[in-house]
Amino acid sequence: MADTIYFLILVPMVYLAAAVFVVGIVGRVARILASPPHGSTLRIFPARRASGLRALADTFLMPQARKHTPVFWVFLMLFHLAFLLLILGHLDLIPGVGLMPADSPHMLGGGAVGVAVTLAILYFLLRRMQGPVREISTLGDYLLLLLLLFLALTGGMISWANSWNQANGGFVISKQDFGAYLASLLRFDFASPRDLLPGSHYIVVVIHVFLANLFLMVFPFTKIIHTFFAMPLNRLRRG
Amino acid sequence: MEAALQEKLKGLMASKLSREMRLYLDTCARCGICIEACHAYASMPETRYTAVARAETIRRLFRRYFKAEGRLLPGLGETIELDDAALEKVHETAYTCTGCRRCMTYCPFGIDTQMIQGIAKLLLIGADREPKLLTMLADMSIAKGETIRDTKGAFEQAVRNLEAEVIEKWRGEAGREAIPVGVKGADVLYVALAGKHSIIPAAAIMNAAGEKWSLSYFEAVNFGAFVGNPEKTREISRRIIDEATELGVREVAICECGTAYRVMKHQTGRHPFEVISFVDLMERYLRDGRIRVDRAKLDGSRVTYHDPCQMARNGGVIEEPRRVLRELAGDFVEMRPNRGENWCCGGGGGLVAMGEKDFRMKSARVKAEQVRATGATVLATACENCHTQLSDLNEHYGMGVRVAFLSQLVADALVQA
Incomplete structure (x- = not known):
């Protein structure tokens, strides 16, 4: 029974999550594009040259946050950079991507980026639980942060548990093992993940993937959508 | 609330859902960076006076009636029903916001609270509850x-x-x-x-x-x-x-x-x-030298300038008034912050016309302190609403300044050829 549930999470649910993610985002963007344009400028002044570049800088460097909440900004940058690296690190597991040297047993960032993301999420959570930010927070805000926190923690646990066997010359579940699992998903061959991921902490991998699936499925319907909307919004502000 | 009125209000809300409005309503991360941006919050630190809280009232209605997740999962606490209580809340958010858009200079996404309040104001008109x-x-x-x-x-x-x-x-x-x-x-x-x-x-x-x-x-x-x-x-x-x-x-x-x-x-x-x-x-x-002014008219006066939000941050008239004042006054000082980041006077959004003096005075304490810190004796501005509000603040807080229109200062200093 448990093996069936693990299979459902590690294979069909991954496809479902990816489909919800893509269809959800496309639907959301299409809904916006189908709406009539506002018709007049929404910019603020003073006007500056190279407004497109400035909108880009606003999106990726968040100067407004740096100016008004510098400590929060440090954690925001840490979180977003580390999250980006984590995405790249996971993509690197797919055979043939090759961001890390082929003979390296480590994921991109060597576990440090996971720790960085976890620390940033903990800061976000603590910040949200006090002062005026607490008063503007909703249940959904906490649930999202908890989802991210447990996603990062289980990812960290997998990384850490894998290193237990390092003294004996190898990882419990190696990059190649994860690569085989991802390649299987890409081939849609519905192979049993248990045969590809041999470690005793397999259950943690299952939980991690389950949480990742949830993350992908709620992505288009929650504020995480700002990933896609931050740039057009900053363009509106810059004019 | 009657079903027919609710339908009418939903229709009015839908009429405001432009591409840009949907982006604004979809995106807020409730990060709270905007909390300190509003002069009303800076003067009276209550959450309801933050940009995020004001917009959230409208967002919750938007999610409830225009988003699948709001219809399916209203229990997550991010939706409200369009009823009498909601309209009271809408009235408060719409008419405690001056539409100064200062929060746009704080928000990492540049969300336009004034535009979101446009929905609030239209709902009130539809429900016959706007300020008559x-x-x-x-x-x-x-x-x-x-x-x-x-x-x-x-x-x-x-x-x-x-x-x-x-x-x-x-x-x-x-x-x-x-x-x-x-x-x-x-x-x-x-x-x-x-x-x-x-x-x-x-x-x-x-x-x-x-x-x-x-x-x-x-x-x-x-x-x-x-x-x-x-x-x-x-x-x-x-x-x-x-x-x-x-x-x-x-x-x-x-x-x-x-x-x-x-x-x-x-x-x-x-x-x-x-x-x-x-x-x-x-x-x-x-x-162009088409008029000349006598600087002696403002001798002994320290002059500062209040950037009206709709002229400066939202209109782009920023350096011109300064160039005029430098021609007029030997002792011109900037208030801090200024230009696009200036504090709102607290009189915009119809508040001056509506009266609302008690709220206007309490919510603009930070403005009075900002003016006082300049040590100016003449406070120039270029907006009727701001002039009225600043004059009221001058009296209420004993700022000890002469509030003047820029045009009045120029006209008084004209040099006859």
């Missing part, structure tokens, strides 16, 4: 446009009665009208407010510059924008656009009224004429 005074004033402006043929004579007579006061400030050429009206082919159509303080200094300045100008039959202020009624806003603007087109003027100069300027400059589309602010015009006259 604002609607009445908007209707009066529109009626004036409809009856202009009948009232032209009376208007022209009232203007003639002001000419002696213009001549006191500037002796024009003999035989030339001090306040010309209905001049075909004028270079500038000046759109004033309904009050001689908005006409006399401007007339003296334009006469001193030898401008070929004409006074508009209509007042500049747009109460349709204050009450958040898009149709009335358009109708009020249209009177002036039609007049300018009919006269064939080159430029329309909007008096010192921030909302009037922003609406006409940035929200009415393209025209066969340019829209400028009267501050632009004064700066141009000084730069």
